[in-house]
Structure formats: structure tokens, C-alpha cells
Amino acid sequence: MLDKLGESLKDSLRKLLKISLVDKKLVDELTSDIKKSLISGDVNLELATKITESIKKRALEEKPKSGLTHREHVINIVYEELVKLLGAEPGKFEIKEKPTRILLVGLFGSGKTTTAAKLAKLFKKQGQKVCLVQTDTWRPAAYEQLKQLSEKINIPFYGIKDEKDPVKIVQKFEPDYSRFNVVIFDSAGRDALSAELTTEIKKLNQAVKPHEKLLVMSGDIGQAAKAQAKAFKENIGVTGVIITKLDGTAKGGGAISACAETGARVKFIGVGEHIDDFEDYEPKRFVSRLLGLGDLQTLLQKAEESMKKEDAEALAKKFIKAEFTFDDLMKQMEALQKMGPLSQIMSMIPGASMAKIPPELMQVQEGKLKTWKFIIQSMTKQERDNPDLIEGSRIRRIAKGSGKPESEVRDLVKQYNQMKKMMKMMGNQKQMQKLQKMLGGKMPMGL
Ligand SMILES: Nc1nc2c(ncn2[C@@H]2O[C@H](COP(=O)(O)OP(=O)(O)OP(=O)(O)O)[C@@H](O)[C@H]2O)c(=O)[nH]1
Ligand SMILES: [Mg+2]
Structure with missing residues (x-):
């Protein structure tokens, strides 16, 4: 992103x-x-x-x-x-009233309908009862589009095919809304915030009585986001902004900064076409990722899920100090595997995304891990604790013992040394470590 x-x-x-x-x-x-x-x-x-x-x-x-x-x-x-x-405050979003009514507004193609489904799925994951209502009577396929999306995520859908008046749709299902915690209304867009669109949204606003009016804007409009946010705010009042399509565009900085400038709070960001490509907007986290400072808290959370916290912390410390042995390497590799793709993990370790990491290290395959495990198991305790011992005759013995070719043993030693070198490089970036400490309270970091 x-x-x-x-x-x-x-x-x-x-x-x-x-x-x-x-x-x-x-x-x-x-x-x-x-x-x-x-x-x-x-x-x-x-x-x-x-x-x-x-x-x-x-x-x-x-x-x-x-x-x-x-x-x-x-x-x-x-x-x-x-x-x-990029906005000092995170765009927190709370469901206070039941049902909380959310109206999504925005221009053509900004991502309203997709976002409606993404939001619905997010709230559902949080345990809320959610439904989706289609009030876009303008785009011919809007009804089908949202219906299909809601079926995909298994969320109740309301809409009237071929109805031309959005207010009638809202009113027809009024008795049902109280069954939900969150009701999300999709609406029609236009090329611009025309008088027609303003009138339509005002009418919808009266009928829906939304707690939240969220403006959906595409990140690729860059600085134009400022004028758009302002116009929507003045004409119909918006309570927050969702910026979509922040995947693969450099212009997102423009859209987000423009919103921060006008005081429009960005609450969520869309980062892809799939329903799960959706995130809370947290400026601090966002910036630390932009700068490659990493997001250690997320990493630690994941680590905790796959191994005990003390283990995780002790290992991480050894890892950063480059003092780890083959046993540690194995443990770390197994834990990392449970945590997800290595490249994703590395992007969360402060300093790691700064150090250019050889791509082959990112692609440790499961099969390779098994081979390594056999090889490590064939080492003596002394060798495992002190990998520098492993050369010539020891390599031959270990290869025999594990039933793997000598080249594999050498490969493992090489990978180990490379990793150690890389970790040392990261560890030596003392400034990074101190920075993490200093920012401990303010940034999602904390080793
Ligand atoms: N890459 C990417 N594509 C997105 C994102 N959000 C939406 N899209 C795509 O943008 C296109 C338009 O999305 P819609 O949700 O139909 O937009 P809309 O605002 O409802 O459009 P109208 O109903 O015509 O006003 C679709 O092809 C979506 O798949 C995103 O975060 N990233
Ligand atoms: Mg739409």
C-alpha cells in the first residue's frame, strides 16, 4: 500500500x-x-x-x-x-446505538458498494448483527451487485429490484431494522456532486436518519479529495471518510493529507478489491509502516498466538542480538511458519524492512524446513550450540546421520550464517533499537 x-x-x-x-x-x-x-x-x-x-x-x-x-x-x-x-487522531468507530444506521455516499465508482460489503463483514466479525440495504436506484446493476456480495458474506440483504424511489425502499424495510445492530445503506453516485445528487442524498438522509454519514472516496483522486470532502461536508454533512483503492497507488498520501487538512476524519481505508482488503485507519501505525519502522506490536501479538510470550520475547532478543543457535533457528522457523509468510513478518520487525533482506531467505519452503530439522537433529548438542564447529568431517557425519546430501548441510550452515549476519546488521542499528524504546509509548512498538 x-x-x-x-x-x-x-x-x-x-x-x-x-x-x-x-x-x-x-x-x-x-x-x-x-x-x-x-x-x-x-x-x-x-x-x-x-x-x-x-x-x-x-x-x-x-x-x-x-x-x-x-x-x-x-x-x-x-x-x-x-x-x-496524515491525521493525528485514529478514526475510531463505535457502535453506540442499536441499530446504528450508516449511510455511504460518494461519487460514481468511488467504491461505495464494495465498501458496504467490506464494512458489513468487518462488523459481523466483531459479533454484530448486520444487514445491507441497497438504495441505489440509479445504476442498473446495483441491486444485483450488492445482493451477490451479501450472499458471499452471508449477510441479510434488503432491496427492491426496479424501484425508482430510494426513500420508498428505506421505508418499506423500516420494521426490520430494529432486528440488527448495524444497518448499512448503499447509495447511488454521480459524476460530480450535482444538484441532483445533493437533493437525492438529502432526501435519503431524512428517511434513513443515519448516525454516520460516511463519504467514500477513491485514493487515486489525490489532492482532489480536499474539494470533494469539503463539498460533501457543506452540502449534506459527513461524519467520516473512507478512502478506497489505496493499494498500488502513490497518490494515497494526497487523499489522506487532504482529509486531515479539512478536518475530515478518515475512519477506514480500502486496500484491495477483495472483501477483506479493508483496515481501520490508524495514522501512527500507517506512518510507521510507511517509514519501514515496522509494527512490532502486531508481530508480537501474532507471535504470542503461536508460542508462549516469554519464549517469544527471549527468542526475539536473541534473534536481534544474533546470538541464536541452531536450536533457536529451528524454533524461530517453526514459529514464523505458524505466523504467516516470512516476508510479511519481516516487514513488521523494526529495522528489518530497512535492511535489504535477500529474497531467498523469504522463501524458506516447508520441505526445506523438514530437511533442516533432520539435519539439526543429527548434530551433537555441542554443534547445535556452536555452529562454527561445523566443517569438513562433521559435515560428512551429519549428512550421513540425517540421510541428506552434504550439500544440504552446507546450505543450512550457509543460510544460518547469512541470517546471523543480517540479524547482526539489524541489531547493530542501535539507533533503531533505541528509537523503538523511546517510541514505546507512542508507537506500536516495544521490545
Ligand atoms: N483495487 C481496489 N479496487 C477497489 C477498492 N474498492 C473498490 N474497488 C473497485 O472499484 C470499482 C468500483 O467499486 P464500486 O463499489 O462498484 O463503486 P461505487 O461507488 O459503488 O460505484 P457506483 O455504484 O457506480 O457509484 C470496482 O471494480 C471495485 O472492485 C479498493 O480498495 N481497491
Ligand atoms: Mg455502487
Whole structure:
């Protein structure tokens, strides 16, 4: 998501990590890089200038907090300013009243109907009783589209095929709504917020009496999101925004920053065409992912599910210190396997996404793991604890014992050494570790 914006921001920070002395020239270079990244991410020039000026000023004038190097201090400032730019508050969404009525509005093709289904599934997962109501009487296939989606996710659907008046649809099913905790109304779009669309939504608004009016906008409209959010807010009042299609576009930075600027709260983001490609919008988490700082809390949560917490923490520490043995490697590999694809896991480890990780390490196959297990089981305790011992005759013995070719044993030793080197590299990024500690309270991180 927002890959391009994230990559160029990461590149800027990578440069900073390589340099030991932070001086005015470096800060100038860094802020100019960040500004370029933001503009390529479609953040407007004025806003991009404002934030980079503020980063520059703070980086040069503010004293680093205790325990932080100047470099770490600057990274923290970049992080804080980006969070401000992309909306300081998370778009929390609570179901307070029952039923909570949600009306989705937006222009043609912004993703309303898809989002209606995504939202419904999300609430259902939270244990809420949800139904979907189709009030789009404009697009000929709208009825079928939402009906099919609701069948796919097994959620009650209301709609009247061929009815032309959306208000009649809302009224017809009024007695049913009280059976649900959440009622989601899809509505019709137009090319622009025309008088026709405004009138229609106003009428719908009166009939539905929604608790939440959510404006659905496509992320690829970039800065145009600002004018759109403003127009919808003024004309019909919106309580929040959902930005869709944030997968594979660099322009999402534009749409999100534009919303933050107008005070429109982004509540959810759509990150793909599938029903599960939907997330709560949490600016801090979003920015830490953009910067490649990782999301350690999510990682730890997953780790906890697959192994005991103490084990997970001890292993993670060993892992980062590159002190792990073959036994640890095996444990880690097994745990990682339970947690999901390695590449996804690595993107959540702070610093890991900064270190360029060899792709072959990301593709450890299950079959390979089994082979490794046999090989490790054929090692003596001494060899497992001290992998440097493994050479020549030991390799031959281990190969024989495990029934695997010597090349496999060598391969495992090679992978181990590579991994160790990589972990050392990450571990040595002391600034990253300290940063995690410092941000412990503020960012979803905490080893
Ligand atoms: N890649 C991607 N595609 C999306 C996302 N959300 C919606 N789409 C696609 O965008 C297209 C339009 O989505 P709809 O949900 O029909 O949009 P709509 O706002 O209901 O459109 P109208 O009913 O014509 O006003 C569809 O092809 C969706 O699959 C998203 O988050 N990512
Ligand atoms: Mg639609």
C-alpha cells in the first residue's frame, strides 16, 4: 500500500542512518528528499513545504531527548510530523446505538458498494448483527451487485429490484431494522456532486436518519479529495471518510493529507478489491509502516498466538542480538511458519524492512524446513550450540546421520550464517533499537 511513497521516504531515512554527523547540510538534504517523496505521493506543495520546514526547524533547534542521538532525534521528528500530516487522531468507530444506521455516499465508482460489503463483514466479525440495504436506484446493476456480495458474506440483504424511489425502499424495510445492530445503506453516485445528487442524498438522509454519514472516496483522486470532502461536508454533512483503492497507488498520501487538512476524519481505508482488503485507519501505525519502522506490536501479538510470550520475547532478543543457535533457528522457523509468510513478518520487525533482506531467505519452503530439522537433529548438542564447529568431517557425519546430501548441510550452515549476519546488521542499528524504546509509548512498538 502506498508503496512508492513509502519506498522513497525509506530511502531518505536510509541515507540518514548511514551518516554519523547530523549537520545543517544533512538536514537540508533530508528535508528536500522528504519533500520530493511527499510531492510524488501527491501531497500538495504548500503542505509538503510546511511539514518539511517544520521538520527542518525542529531538527536544527530542538535538543534531542535524553538517551537519543541526534540522528534518532531527527527520525522521531520526521515520524511525528508525518503523523500530524496524515491525521493525528485514529478514526475510531463505535457502535453506540442499536441499530446504528450508516449511510455511504460518494461519487460514481468511488467504491461505495464494495465498501458496504467490506464494512458489513468487518462488523459481523466483531459479533454484530448486520444487514445491507441497497438504495441505489440509479445504476442498473446495483441491486444485483450488492445482493451477490451479501450472499458471499452471508449477510441479510434488503432491496427492491426496479424501484425508482430510494426513500420508498428505506421505508418499506423500516420494521426490520430494529432486528440488527448495524444497518448499512448503499447509495447511488454521480459524476460530480450535482444538484441532483445533493437533493437525492438529502432526501435519503431524512428517511434513513443515519448516525454516520460516511463519504467514500477513491485514493487515486489525490489532492482532489480536499474539494470533494469539503463539498460533501457543506452540502449534506459527513461524519467520516473512507478512502478506497489505496493499494498500488502513490497518490494515497494526497487523499489522506487532504482529509486531515479539512478536518475530515478518515475512519477506514480500502486496500484491495477483495472483501477483506479493508483496515481501520490508524495514522501512527500507517506512518510507521510507511517509514519501514515496522509494527512490532502486531508481530508480537501474532507471535504470542503461536508460542508462549516469554519464549517469544527471549527468542526475539536473541534473534536481534544474533546470538541464536541452531536450536533457536529451528524454533524461530517453526514459529514464523505458524505466523504467516516470512516476508510479511519481516516487514513488521523494526529495522528489518530497512535492511535489504535477500529474497531467498523469504522463501524458506516447508520441505526445506523438514530437511533442516533432520539435519539439526543429527548434530551433537555441542554443534547445535556452536555452529562454527561445523566443517569438513562433521559435515560428512551429519549428512550421513540425517540421510541428506552434504550439500544440504552446507546450505543450512550457509543460510544460518547469512541470517546471523543480517540479524547482526539489524541489531547493530542501535539507533533503531533505541528509537523503538523511546517510541514505546507512542508507537506500536516495544521490545
Ligand atoms: N483495487 C481496489 N479496487 C477497489 C477498492 N474498492 C473498490 N474497488 C473497485 O472499484 C470499482 C468500483 O467499486 P464500486 O463499489 O462498484 O463503486 P461505487 O461507488 O459503488 O460505484 P457506483 O455504484 O457506480 O457509484 C470496482 O471494480 C471495485 O472492485 C479498493 O480498495 N481497491
Ligand atoms: Mg455502487
